[in-house]
Amino acid sequence: xxxxxxxxxxxxxxxxxxxxxxxxxxxxxxxxxxxxxxxxxxxxxxxxxxxxxxxxxxxxxxxxxxxxxxxxxxxxxxxxxxxxxxxxxxxxxxxxxxxxxxxxxxxxxxxxxxxxxxxxxxxxxxxxxxxxxxxxxxxxxxxxxxxxxxxxxxxxxxxxxxxxxxxxxxxxxxxxxxxxxxxxxxxxxxxxxxxxxxxxxxxxxxxxxxxxxxxxxxxxxxxxxxxxxxxxxxxxxxxxxxxxxxxxxxxxxxxxxxxxxxxxxxxxxxxxxxxxxxxxxxxxxxxxxxxxxxxxxxxxxxxxxxxxxxxxxxxxxxxxxxxxxxxxxxxxxxxxxxxxxxxxxxxxxxxxxxxxxxxxxxxxxxxxxxxxxxxxxxxxxxxxxxx
Numbered sequence: 001x002x003x004x005x006x007x008x009x010x011x012x013x014x015x016x017x018x019x020x021x022x023x024x025x026x027x028x029x030x031x032x033x034x035x036x037x038x039x040x041x042x043x044x045x046x047x048x049x050x051x052x053x054x055x056x057x058x059x060x061x062x063x064x065x066x067x068x069x070x071x072x073x074x075x076x077x078x079x080x081x082x083x084x085x086x087x088x089x090x091x092x093x094x095x096x097x098x099x100x101x102x103x104x105x106x107x108x109x110x111x112x113x114x115x116x117x118x119x120x121x122x123x124x125x126x127x128x129x130x131x132x133x134x135x136x137x138x139x140x141x142x143x144x145x146x147x148x149x150x151x152x153x154x155x156x157x158x159x160x161x162x163x164x165x166x167x168x169x170x171x172x173x174x175x176x177x178x179x180x181x182x183x184x185x186x187x188x189x190x191x192x193x194x195x196x197x198x199x200x201x202x203x204x205x206x207x208x209x210x211x212x213x214x215x216x217x218x219x220x221x222x223x224x225x226x227x228x229x230x231x232x233x234x235x236x237x238x239x240x241x242x243x244x245x246x247x248x249x250x251x252x253x254x255x256x257x258x259x260x261x262x263x264x265x266x267x268x269x270x271x272x273x274x275x276x277x278x279x280x281x282x283x284x285x286x287x288x289x290x291x292x293x294x295x296x297x298x299x300x301x302x303x304x305x306x307x308x309x310x311x312x313x314x315x316x317x318x319x320x321x322x323x324x325x326x327x328x329x330x331x332x333x334x335x336x337x338x339x340x341x342x343x344x345x346x347x348x349x350x351x352x353x354x355x356x357x358x359x360x361x362x363x364x365x366x367x368x369x370x371x372x373x374x375x376x377x378x379x380x381x382x383x384x385x386x387x
Contacts, residue, residue, distance in 0.1 A: 119144045186265065
């Protein structure tokens with residue numbers, strides 16, 4: 001049987017809405033390679049629309065699970081479903097996308113079934129869990145794809161080959177069109193600010209109220225301030241609207257981080273991949289995240305190994321933008337830094353220039369095509385591991 005006749009069976013696991021979007025692009029790119037593929041997996045509506053047969057819609061878990069026990073049970077059943085599927089169909093390759101706390105279990109099930117696993121979006125072990133490198137070595141039997149340019153060297157230094165494929169959130173952005181914002185005639189009284197609280201239920205519960213409190217205090221000082229909240233999808237938009245402080249009179253945008261950041265003067269952003277899209281829009285920002293105060297002091301501070309915690313500052317190797325990760329007990333320091341920056345147009349302009357330069361090398365790389373080529377290569381290589 002020739003390659004043109006064979007149909008390759010691929011299983012893809014994405015646990016979050018962001019992973020669902022990345023894997024949908026990947027599926028589309030795989031179709032463009034000319035190889036026949038039959039794709040099943042865990043994910044959401046974007047993957048389904050791209051041609052994946054969903055065994056479980058994992059992106060709905062936030063709406064389906066109301067407490068920690070149900071959350072654990074949901075993913076326990078998902079792992080069991082994967083084990084059964086692997087035993088019955090024996091896919092040619094398993095691809096796990098992000099969400100290592102869940103996908104390590106999927107990779108382990110694939111390993112036990114004698115199926116190679118490719119990790120798309122290398123786990124950020126360099127930040128907080130370097131001790132898990134040996135586990136990753138055992139489970140990553142079909143390739144490791146990085147979306148941050150420094151990661152291949154970090155993993156190579158620990159004995160694991162890793163390939164930089166580009167950043168999927170920036171692949172459709174033309175690097176030549178990234179330009180700093182102009183603050184020549186800027187006044188804080190007319191500022192337009194984006195509020196980008198993330199997509200996870202925990203982020204919305206902790207960051208959305210905090211961002212609104214910050215916005216409310218700023219608006220009390222500058223009544224003409226305008227705010228646009230960015231929701232990851234329609235479900236998130238509904239959640240944000242239901243918990244909105246009406247005094248803010250927010251506008252809403254759905255799945256439009258980059259476009260919104262292009263059109264505003266400043267942003268409050270949940271730590272994560274969205275910060276890179278805001279950087280590509282050359283938009284000055286303050287980055288926020290929250291965690292359990294007691295766990296942070298008991299454990300978190302001791303296991304985090306990077307000087308900076310946000311991707312923007314890690315790539316810049318300095319605090320290019322203020323980060324509050326985590327913030328507690330008060331948002332007052334964040335209000336103060338926002339006020340200081342909004343009253344310093346020269347600083348905003350300087351930061352905008354630096355963000356544009358930071359993002360340019362990452363923009364416009366065809367990430368989906370690169371990861372698809374990695375997958376095709378793995379499908380053609382013989383299995384060289386034992387379960």
